[in-house]
Structure formats: C-alpha cells, structure tokens
Amino acid sequence: MEHVVVVGAGQAGAALVAKLRGEGFAGRITLIGAEAVPPYQRPPLSKAYLLGEMEEERLYLRPERYYAEAGIDLHLGQRAEAIDAGAREVLLQDGSRIGYDRLALTTGGAPRRLPEAMGGGLEGVLAMRDLADADALAPRLTPGARVLVIGGGYIGLEAAAVCARKGLQVTLIEAGERILGRVAAPVTADYFRALHRAHGVDIREGTGLARLTGETRVTGAELADGTRLEADFAVVGIGIDPGTHLAETAGLALENGIRCDIHCRTSDEAIWAAGDCASHPFYADRIRLESVGGAIAMAEHAALNILGRGVEYKPKPWFWSDQYDVKLQIAGLNHGWTAVHVRPGPSARQQSHWYYRGERLIAVDALNDSRAYMVGKRLIEASISPRPGTACDPSVDLKALLST
Template sequence: MAHPKPTPGPIIIIGAGQAGFSAADKLRDLGHAGPITLIGAEAQLPYQRPPLSKAYLLGALGRERLFLRPAEHFARREIDLRLGVRATAIRPGARAVVLSDGTSVPYDRLLLATGAMPRRLPEAIGGTLAGVMTMRNLADADGFAAAIRAARRLLVVGGGYVGLEAAASARKLGVAVTLIEAADRILKRVAAPETAAYFRKLHQDHGVDLREGVALSRLEGQGGRVTSAVLGDGQRLEADLVLVGIGVEPETGLAEAAGIAADGGIVVDAFCETSHAGIYAAGDCAAFPWQGERLRLESVGNAIDQAEVAAANMLGHAVTYQARPWFWSDQYDTKLQIAGLSRRFDQVVVRAGGSEQARSIWYFAAGKLQAVDAINKPRVFMIAKRLLEGGLPVDPAGVAKPGTDLRALLADQGEKAPAHNTDSRGSGLVAVPGRRGTS
C-alpha cells in the first residue's frame, strides 16, 4: 500500500482514550503544525482506564489523577479537543467526519481510535434490570462505586481479569461476593492453569465464593431491579448488584459504515493503515498482522505504541508496528505482570519466588519462550520483557532450577539486567486473535 507524503493539512482522531491522546501528542512531538482535532464521546478529559476497577473504585485514587493531562496541555499544544460529541459518519470521498452536533470536520488524515465496548447480558435473561452493570468507562466506575457501597451481595459474571479485579475491590469494601465462570476455570483464555490456581486460592482466601464451570441461566428482579440469579445448575443466589465481565467487542461500526474493512477489529496493515488510504486505526479496535494472523491487543502499552506508529506514518514515516505485548493486574496486595502472549504453549515452568505470595510462570512452545506471568516479582517481569523483545534463547530446564540466576540469561547475551521495575504504564489484559489473514 502506498504511503502518503507529509502534509500540513488537518488530522482528525476519533476516540479520546489512551490511543487517541497518544497519537495527538506524538503528532506534535514529530512536528506536525497543522490542525489536530481529537473527538471524544465522553465529556471528560482523556483519562486512564486501568485504575477504574481498582484504586479509583476503592477511593485510593482521586478523579483528577485519572486524567492523562490537564486541559491546559491540549490548549498549549493546539489540540482541538471536542468532548461530549460523537462521530456519526465518515465520508472518505469528501474527506470529512460528521459529528453528532451536526457539524462536519474536514481531514487530510484520519485515525480511528474507537476502542471497544463491553459485552452485555441479553434482555431476555434480565440483562437490562437495574443493578446489572459493566465496568469500562468513568461513568461505569462512578455508578458502580456508588452502588457497591450500598450493596450487600455482589454477583460477578465472568472470571477474567476485570471480574477478578472488581471482586477484589468489593471484598476490600466488605461486600459479600460470588463470582461465577462458565468455563471450567477462571482465566481460561489468558493464563495457564498454574496462574489460575494461584488467583483462585487468593480470592477464596479473601472470602469470595468462586464457582467455576457454572453458567448464568437468568437474573430475576422486583420492581425492575435485580434481586437474585438462577444458575445453570438450578441454584438461586440472592444478589442486589451484578457486575458483568464477559469481554468486549471492538467498535468497528463507524468504520464498516464507511466501507473500511473489518475482521475481528478494524483491519490495518503493518503501518497501521486501513483499507482506505489516509485512514489509520490504533488501540483496542485495530486488528493488525502478527505472526501470520490478525491480532487485537487490549492493553495500554499497545494503545500507546500503536498510536505513535500510526502518528508517524500519517506524517509520511514508513514505520512498521512491532507488537511487544505486556499487561498487568492488581488484586488485593498482589501484582501480576505479564510479558508476552501465552495463547500457544506446550510447556509451563513454575519458578518459586521465595515466598508463598511470589512466583513466576514461564510459557514455552517447542522450547521457545512465549510469555511469563510474574506474580509479585517485578524484577523477573523486566528480565522476561528483555528476553522476549530480544528473542533471546531460554532453556526451560535452567529456568526450572531454583539456583539459576535469571539475570545471567541477559548477561550471557550482552544485555544489562534491570535493577527494578521502571515501567509503570497501565494495564488491560486481553489479547484477542482475529480471523486468519494477511495484510
């Protein structure tokens, strides 16, 4: 696909989340002097999402500290921030975006950073009852924070990281929590049984009634508000609040309506460009080529890195996106840091961490390191990131030996071992394969 030459013309970014913000800032860093319009459907300044189900929900992080930058930052960088307004249509032929306030904004280059929306329960099984909530944006977090403090019994539907984090926060607030997972174990899609076992015990030790292999049959209510849940095994549970954490769907509707290709996400090439020249996509909504397939990464690191690559390419730099997956999750006093993708593996090595609360889980495929789950082991996480990013060989048998100095794995390759974890960007914890295809 031919790549455009640098242009001083206007650039529009649809989506004022982490990816949209990062792209806007990078455009200015790279010297773009033309107009930049950042469109956000929410009324708030661009903010970070990972703390919503953790520190913000618990009241440990104030609202102002969620914002990525104050309003003055956008004014100073001459970024036209349009909040509380939606993009309703893209007109590629006219090179314009139509907004919900009736205005039409022209562009030379366009970035889609539309993100993803949480899956919801069907109305037929009680999904629209009051008290049935999701956790994706600031309004969700504010609503849930108020509801959880008045709740007695919370039901969490879904044993992924969002559900587990919300369960942990609710227990810290003294609310009785039942978590159900339809699969035979929690974290089925994203972690090995060894990692799942650690977090199962962690939640049970904190009083969560954790039930695996149990689906939700329906929710029941009185006066339009949820009061109980009937499970697939016939049991009925009282619940005055339900959090649904069953994954998300990429926001592709706007792109598809404009004739832009989508397949498990908005399809982009290695340069983050869509099927329409001059239109790019980045973040949770983008499905990019990776090791012979298409992949979406739902993480802050991906949103930042991919958006910055898209920004560079909008200005004419032929930069390919090289994904470096990493994630994290905070639950109770436990920090899980993940380097790499564990979707395909044939061997798992568990390395003790010096205490019952610390360990690391190493994933291998045909003897090659794929990913590492570091539980309360920040130094191991940083070493694992270096190993994976450098494609360095790692012997599974060596990792399994308690006496092995992991820093030596880097030193042997001329790398300097990190002293501590210096990477503190946010989380987000799902890697979603799209359908197979090429760019």
C-alpha cells in the same frame, strides 16, 4: 493547512495527538471524544479510583489546558456517528461535519452486555469500562451488600477483588471450566482462585448464568444448574467488542476489529487505526491487543506514519493486573503454549510462570516478581529461549539467563 482528525479520546487517541505535536506536525489537529471529560487513564478506574484512593483529576492523562496550549482542538461530549470517506468528513451527532486530510480511529471497545432475555435491562446490571461505569458502581460498594460478578477473566476478578476489599459478599461465576480459561495457564488460575477464596470470594466455575431475576432491578440470579442466588447488583465482565461502527460506515476492511497493515493503516489510504479497536500483523498471525501499553505504542506508530515516516509497528505485548496485594505482570503472548514451568520467587508470595511453545519462550506471568517479569520480557523481545530447567531453577540468577 493539513488537518488530522482523531476519533476516540482514550489512551490511544491522547498518545496519537501528543506524538503528532511532539514530532513537529504544524497542521490542525482535532480530537473527538464521546465523553465529556479529557482523556484519562482507565486501569485505575477498577482499582484506586473505585476504592476512593484517587481523585478524578488525577486520572487525566494531561491537564485540559495542555490541549489548548498545543493547538489541539478538543471536541468532548460529542459522538461521531459516521464517516463519509469519499468526502473525507466525520459526521457528528449534532449534525455537524468535520473535514479531514488524514483520519485516525482510536475508538477502543465496548463491554459485552447481557441480553434482555437474561435480565440485561434490569437496574443494577453494571459493567466496568469507563468513568461513568465506575461512578455508577462506587455508591453500591457498601459493606455487606451482595454482588454477583459474571465472568472469570481479569475484568471480573479485578471487580471481585475491589468488592471483597470493601466488605461486600461476592459471588463470581464462570461458565467455562475454570477462571482465566482463555488468557492464562491452569497454574496462574490456581494461584488467583486460592487468592480470592482466601478473601472470602465464592468462586463457582463451570457455572453459567440462566438469567438475572427481579421485576425492575436485580434481586438475584438463576444459574444454569438451577441454583438460585440473592444479589443486590451484578457486575458483568464477559469481554469487550472492538469499536468498529465508524469503520463500517466508511467501508473499511474488518478482521477481529479494524484491519490494519504493519504501518497501522487501514484499507483506506487516508485512515489509520490504533488501540483496542484495531487488529494488526504479529509474526504469522493477526492479533488485537487489549492493553494500555499496546494502545499507546500502536498510536505513536500511527502518528509517525501519518507523518510519512514508514515505521513498522512490531508489537511487544505486556499487560498487568492488580488484585488485593498481588501484582501480576505479563510479558509476551501465551497463544499456542505447549508447556508451562514454574519458577519459585524469593518469597512464598512470589513466583513466575514461563510459557513455552515447543522450545521457544513466548510469555511469562510474574506474580509479585518484577525481576522475573523484566528479565522475561527482555528474553522474549530478544528471541532468547533458555531451557525450562535453567529458566525455572531458582539457584540460577535471572540476569544470567540473558546470556544463555
């Protein structure tokens, strides 16, 4: 009986094993996860779960009994240490080995840490990536506590929003010249800067961290410009690194993650990869999508191709971020944009930002404007590029853009 082993029990891993069974695969399936809990949603960790609005069990993607009923062998709380590609075996931390006929790596990514020289080893230096991170952060969210958020990307901004809503004194520093410098246009950054400052967050841009201070735990920080701050703890949101350790032990080709082809297959014919750990073709480029939607879509394509379907994975990127009462929905990828145009929404709190590369529409940031997001996504996926003056004219009905 053919055995498919999946390493990494996150959104991608859960989607992959469910797709295998849903498509009629009758062989053995083993899902290996380093955490002791079944696969769960990550986005609510930094939002509803951290705010106490969602219980742990509601995070689970499926009840644990589903896996037993579907004949999926869960190995939880067990880290995979290496892959013996020649023998087609996965080596676990307890010394045991699991053989496979087909293997999928859905190993996600790990948050970047501060180096020891910058105080990264002090107690009170936290990340925001998994359930353990959220559980470590939650008890510190007491009104009046002082938190330093390091990094002005979406991870840092979401952490700052939760802390501010809980009544903490929040300072956010960004070493680049502005927040969201690598992922959004200045107009989107301007919107979120004003939003956070309206909620009392002290945002300092163009300000790097020299080091965190304290003997054994964080008590403050020294910034690159010499400024000193007091802090009770720090949240580090400076990006993630793809989980490639296992791929390296197997000798797989790497390129900004595990290099995959259009069928999600790695350089080893028996191994596939999906999710945050994997890079893949996208038009003339190669990208690695750090998103739930991308992880699920790629994992499901990988499952189909493990079954020999030969289905090409053609990413349709989309993302979102919830901060305070603002929902940002992003369609497409804004890489290489040359102009951004603003479309006013039905109310003062709504607007959308339309990214163009030359005359081609490549992305839309929709702020509390789900109609602009949905129409923008359909336009991008259909390769329809209305003229900016038309797309951003509020007197033009959004749906009419689909026929331009």
